[in-house]
Amino acid sequence: MHDAHASRPSETPVPLTASAVLVNKVGLHARPSVKLTQCAKGFAAKIELALAVDGPWTDAKSPVKVMRVKAPQGATLHFRVTGPDGKAALAAVLALVHDGFGEA
């Protein structure tokens, strides 16, 4: 998904980054991937994730690509967010991961 806003110089040109540990039982599997991508799609910002701080980066709005990451439990997920609502987007995806995607 292309985000026209992200490239505008006036709005957060520097990406926001943060990381969180996957606490839910089986990692970033089917249901969490769907939840994460649904959450990410709710924002205009470009949201990417990676297993290492320097990438490779994956579009967090694509369930196909997020599943290809095969992030196991205990992995640290790094997020990189660019866009006008980037701050809220980052908080939302981090909350999901911290929460174990709502799984007990």
Place this chain on the structure above:
Amino acid sequence: MAEIHLIGRTASPGLAIGPVTMLTAAVAKRTASDDPAQEAAALRAAIEGARAEIAEQIKTIQGEVADILEFQVAMLEDDALADPAYGVISEGITADHAWRLALDVEIAGYRAAEDEYFRARAADIVDIRDRVLAHLSGVDTVARITSGSIVAADDITPSAFLAADWSHGGAIALAAGSPSSHVAMLARARGAPMVVGLGPLSWNGQPPALALVDGDAGTVIFDPEPETRRLFEHRMAVANAAQAAVDAGRLDSARTADGQRIAVLLNIAAPEDLAGLDPAICDGIGLVRTEFLFEASQGLPDEDAQYAVYRRILDWAEGRPVTIRTLDAGGDKPIAGLTIDSERNPFLGLRGIRLSLARPDVFRVQLRALCRAAVHGALKVMLPMIAVPSELDRASALLDAEFTALRAEGIACARPPLGIMVEVPAAALRAEAFGAAFYSIGSNDLTQYTMAAARDIGAVADLNDTGNPAVLALISRTVEAGRKRGVEVSLCGDAAADTRLTAALIATGLTTLSVSPIAVARLKAAIAKVRS
């Protein structure tokens, strides 16, 4: 013909005997066009057809099955899945061949995963692949399974499983497969025995006619000798009798070894949790979580929607008491548009009753719906995260106001008794200072707030122990306050279902425990062993 013993891994427990159905992939023929643009359009239409078909199926089901199918919908909606296929179509490859190539690469990626869970997702991608191929050819390729038969196959897709009727027995025996697959989850939920990893299913000549599946041991016997079959049928009869005894015990009211009556209530998160359950297994519902109503995808629910759900639950209970907890958002349960995302420590932040009092616009709607539902049964309303009496008083005033307003409008309503969840140590320590109609101990939060240790942080999880004397002392204190004030005290956290704690909890004086439906029979059996 000698019987064939195969050893695999158990994916779903239970014993089954039945005729063998071999699943072989149907290959559909289609006539391709020479025009890449037409082929791309055909693929796009097939993907959309498959997506719409699954979306239609989802409407009729809930829970785990819906999650599995929603995953398939999300994958089909993602252009990244088909992009490689469109790429080769533009080079002149037919749509079905291109799709198969692209998806087989994806499937191979999953099969090569280190993690068993991700390997198990291969079956889902196969399912997606075949469903789209079926739409491309206009032929239904989902294999039909005869009810009561033993399905023998290399692997089986969720669609094939869901298309069969499992209510009259039947089982699954797979050469490959995984206990982590979606089909294994479905099989466990439907009670169909399943064994995976049996290795190549090859026969000399005739395929087998009959099979015995032992989902407990993870073994399958094809074409058993009469004596083998007789012994197996004997085991099945014994197992059925034992199961019947447990099921019968589920309907008996719970008593300790010395005859003390313990009320066993249910915890539920949605009305769907009650599907197929006999209300006679419980003494009522001790906790209805209402967060599901507020899930982001649906937005904040209106009064009528809430009323309909609450009423359904009360109708199910047939007059037994039902305790509905008002919205307990925040902490580990964020709700878009309602909870604060940026709290540094959400467990100590604006959650539960604190959030409801801060957002009376949302809270009032829930209170009105509850007052209207209260005329349909024995409804009680519980407030989460109460720390000081003024929170209860303010909520009580809001409830009175909504009740009075409804009555003035001539709408059928009743004012339900208002109780508190005791999960903040401050509330447990001086429970008698609260004018609550009942106390319900939320042992999960009470434990984590008392021990200052979260259960999902591995390094301190051993401190998160409801059996710790400090936590049990707070529970005893709450029970004592209830006795002094003549109001009921129950416990609805996970500790109620932990049968290692049953004796300790009953020793505090608790006589009401609330657990998820699946734990009822186990808890009743544990209670029967307690001697005070």
